[in-house]
Amino acid sequence: MPTHPRRRPIIRPMKTSRRSLLLAASAAAVTPSWAQTAAPAGQGYPNKPIRLVVPFPAGGATDIFARQVSKKLGERLGGNIVVDNKPGAGGAIGSDIAAKAPADGYTLLLATSSTHAIGPSYANNKLPYDVVADFTPIVHVGDAPNIMVVPTSAPVKNVKEWIEYARKNPGKLNYASSGNGTIVQLSAEYFKGLTGTYLVHIPYRGTALAMPDLVSGKVDVLFDSIASALPHVKDGRVKALGISSAKRSPLFPDLPPIAETVPGYVVNTWFGLYGPKGLPAELVNRINTAINQSLQDNDVKDRLARLGIEPVGGTPQQFAAMAEADRAKWKMIIADRKLTID
Structure with missing residues (x-):
């Protein structure tokens, strides 16, 4: 393929390394006091606020989506959901925080295809967690x-x-x-x-x-x-x-x-709810049911439609299978295009 000079040099600097961001976040990620005193999940769950980690900045699509869903989820569970934005390193910082949280139902992660399908598919992207082994899939919430x-x-x-x-x-x-x-x-x-x-x-x-x-x-x-x-x-x-x-x-x-025009070209950003590894099945089922019920709410459907998001729902097993298939797809594309991540 011939080499051509770039026109219109407008590249924005992006020099901060992902490794530095992750190390800094690990040192600074002090768990809020309300999460440190997590009570064992059980019949009284939830008896304190649930932290929903959003691994992207406030005001972005994932954050807006999280705030639309969390209110109804809290109502269904009978508790309060607190959205906690932990951006950086393409979503890896927030994902790492959620992966290392206690598996008691009081820390959940709103992941996306970027954090749990694309990011892990780069051969040179050394993440501090395993997207399969370190998380419990709960539900595929929506596609955009x-x-x-x-x-x-x-x-x-x-x-x-x-x-x-x-x-x-x-x-x-x-x-x-x-x-x-x-x-x-x-x-x-x-x-x-x-x-x-x-x-x-x-x-x-x-x-x-x-x-x-x-x-x-x-x-x-x-x-x-x-x-x-x-x-x-x-x-x-x-x-x-x-x-x-x-x-x-x-x-x-x-x-x-x-x-x-381009047969086979289908790309969706998916949003899904995970817990840390070892999240008890009774909590997985309860949260899954609450999300599925929330996605049937007409108000939620209308709000998501305005964001261009289609609600999905389903079982944890269906969510895990979808995420695995998406990882396989992007891994192949990344290898074919010879892409690396900085």
């Missing part, structure tokens, strides 16, 4: 697709035209992501592999930081979450070409699946 957005100045009207445009300009076009090892980057790399296109990766610290450069035309394409990108599409600042789900979204019914 990405949408493919381009500048309004892009000389294309659909996915097919964009692929033709990219093939005519190999190495001259770029794509933005929310960082190495994220679902946003992998969505683009998967697209590149299936379409035979060559795009330069421009990592940002979040898609919100990439969007202004997409609007101005400094970035050529972004596979952003539907909730994040939709406002910019509606006000005409960017163009949406396709959605990464297998079917159309009720939130954007006129947007065709990318798979209609």
Whole structure:
């Protein structure tokens, strides 16, 4: 493949190592007093607040999702859910904190495909925990697709035209992501592999930081979450070409699946609830039931729909099987694309 010079050097610095972040977090991760005094889970559960660890910053899609679900979950369980944001290292810091918590039902983790499928699939990503051995799967809570957005100045009207445009300009076009090892980057790399296109990766610290450069035309394409990108599409600042789900979204019914043009291209960010390893089966079943009931609530469905998230639910066994299949998929894609994580 020919080497082409990068155009429009707009790379954002991302120099802090994941290892340093994890070591710092391990030293600083002092468990809150209400979690230190955890009482054994049993008939009186819950008799104190339940900590829901969100391994991403406040205000992001995972955090918003957690706050929508946690209120109903607390009501179903008869207790209070406290969302505890522990961001850093692509979600590894918060996941590590949850993995090392007591298995008493008072610390839960809202994981995503980035933390428990993509991150562990990198050969050079040394995590301080095992995503299978150190966690107890509880329930697959929901799925969210990405949408493919381009500048309004892009000389294309659909996915097919964009692929033709990219093939005519190999190495001259770029794509933005929310960082190495994220679902946003992998969505683009998967697209590149299936379409035979060559795009330069421009990592940002979040898609919100990439969007202004997409609007101005400094970035050529972004596979952003539907909730994040939709406002910019509606006000005409960017163009949406396709959605990464297998079917159309009720939130954007006129947007065709990318798979209609690129067979096999289906990407979803999944959200799932885990406990530490050894979480008693009675608590797993109780929390699983409460989540499944909450997802049937019309208010919850409406709130999630506005975020572009489809509620899923199901059994712990179904959740574990889905996560394992997703890890296998991304491991193959990462190896095929020869990707590494910093």
